[in-house]
Amino acid sequence: MLKRIAYTVLAILFVTVFLGIDKSFAASAEENYKWYCSQCHGLKGDGKGINATPDQPVNPKNHTDTAEMAKLSVSDVENVIRDGGAATSKSTMMPPFGKALSDAEIKDLVTHLKKLCKCSFK
Amino acid sequence: MKGISKFFAGALIAFMLVIIAGVYQSEAGPAEGKSAFTSKNCGNCHLTAGPNTDKTFADKLKHKGPDLWFAGSKFKKDWLTGWLKDPKPIRPMGYNSIEKKNPGNHPKLSGKEAADVAEYLMTLTSKDVAKGVVEDGKPNIQGKIVFEKTQGCYGCHPVMKAGKVVGGLSGPSFVDAGKRLQGDFIYAYLKNPKALIPVKRMPTYEGILNDNQMKAAAQYITTFK
Numbered sequence: 552m553l554k555r556i557a558y559t560v561l562a563i564l565f566v567t568v569f570l571g572i573d574k575s576f577a578a579s580a581e582e583n584y585k586w587y588c589s590q591c592h593g594l595k596g597d598g599k600g601i602n603a604t605p606d607q608p609v610n611p612k613n614h615t616d617t618a619e620m621a622k623l624s625v626s627d628v629e630n631v632i633r634d635g636g637a638a639t640s641k642s643t644m645m646p647p648f649g650k651a652l653s654d655a656e657i658k659d660l661v662t663h664l665k666k667l668c669k670c671s672f673k
Numbered sequence: 674m675k676g677i678s679k680f681f682a683g684a685l686i687a688f689m690l691v692i693i694a695g696v697y698q699s700e701a702g703p704a705e706g707k708s709a710f711t712s713k714n715c716g717n718c719h720l721t722a723g724p725n726t727d728k729t730f731a732d733k734l735k736h737k738g739p740d741l742w743f744a745g746s747k748f749k750k751d752w753l754t755g756w757l758k759d760p761k762p763i764r765p766m767g768y769n770s771i772e773k774k775n776p777g778n779h780p781k782l783s784g785k786e787a788a789d790v791a792e793y794l795m796t797l798t799s800k801d802v803a804k805g806v807v808e809d810g811k812p813n814i815q816g817k818i819v820f821e822k823t824q825g826c827y828g829c830h831p832v833m834k835a836g837k838v839v840g841g842l843s844g845p846s847f848v849d850a851g852k853r854l855q856g857d858f859i860y861a862y863l864k865n866p867k868a869l870i871p872v873k874r875m876p877t878y879e880g881i882l883n884d885n886q887m888k889a890a891a892q893y894i895t896t897f898k
Contacts, residue, residue, distance in 0.1 A: 576729050576872050586730050590771055590829060590843040590874060601771050602829055602841030635876075637823065644825035650877035 580659035587648060588614075588660070596667040609642040620668035625661055628672060632657050706793025709786045715741075718768075721797060725871055733872040738768050743869060744794035746802035747858040753794060756853075757787035763853070765831060765842040771874075799861075801868040807856030807888055809895040816893025819886045826890070829875070832897065843874060851898040859891035 577583040585594060591611040593599040598613035614620060631639045633654075635647030652660070665671055710716065723742030727733045744753070760779040767773040782790060820826045827840035830847045834840075838848060862869050863878050864887055878887065 576733075578729075582730060586874060587876075591841070594772070600843075601766060602843050604839070604841060606834075606837075606839035607828065607841070608825075635824075642825070643822060644828045646824060646828065646876045647881055648876050650880050 580663035584663055609644050614667045617668050617670045621670040624673040628661050629657055702789050702792030703796050706789035709790050727872040734769055742797055743799035745798040750795050752853045754787050754791040757782045764845045771843050802858050802861040807860050807891045809856045813889045813892040816889035819890040820893050847897050851895040856891045856895040859894050860888050863887040
């Protein structure tokens with residue numbers, strides 16, 4: 552009986568660890584931010600990424616704008632990262648990253664954004 | 674009678690020589706292209722033996738140029754030959770960079786080398802790119818909606834709009850994508866990016882766009898010329 556429990560626990564651990572590794576390309580939320588988000592939001596998070604060209608229909612959000620960012624809730628931020636602007640009544644220029652990032656990585660990005668905006672979300 | 678036999682024997686030999694020369698010529702392109710590719714150290718930047726086994730951003734950052742192990746499934750041969758003779762940046766930014774501009778310093782090949790290397794690269798294909806799925810160059814309204822409204826693809830990919838290049842700069846340019854890319858490749862990449870480019874900056878649309886939307890977007894992109 553004990554043996555069976557031990558095997559089950561080991562199997563769950565194995566699956567969790569390996570599935571986790573398979574999904575994540577980054578070592579940290581900072582790395583994910585730099586890789587994905589910075590393309591539009593800039594390496595400093597000021598909204599001045601290389602895709603923020605003058606002809607774009609919207610400007611990427613400035614993640615260092617404390618007052619603006621503080622208006623958002625944790626679920627607003629999680630939803631917009633996962634499902635993109637379209638799914639949250641915002642611009643479709645913000646693409647969905649829910650298939651590129653795991654839920655845990657999205658939660659870690661929210662924590663990273665709190666540091667960038669020096670704010671806590673609602 | 675003897676003269677006639679001699680004539681036929683001569684004709685037969687000449688005919689065989691023509692056939693052999695033809696076979697040799699059709700083999701010469703890819704084989705010579707491969708040796709030019711090797712001697713010019715193109716493999717220092719481009720992967721030709723797939724699949725790509727990158728697991729992390731760090732793995733991806735080790736590559737200095739785009740993978741070519743599926744070049745024959747991705748590119749159009751005429752475009753490839755022309756580009757190798759006179760390479761112009763496809764990506765506004767340097768490969769794998771969002772900080773440095775593309776230096777535009779890709780080596781130029783002579784006419785014969787470009788043709789041979791293109792022949793060779795066209796032999797490199799991926800089983801994950803099915804042929805004949807997308808009808809290249811045919812207008813597609815649904816694809817336009819996906820590209821411009823459902824998703825903002827031009828947020829990262831430069832495109833031509835009203836005679837002006839607009840859009841983002843982090844992705845490869847789509848200004849003349851219809852001359853460069855096979856629609857079947859675009860569709861296969863959207864459907865199963867992991868099989869072709871496992872680590873990338875582009876979001877994954879598998880499970881977000883449906884199959885028809887992916888085909889439509891791929892077809893629409895092939896109308897950019």
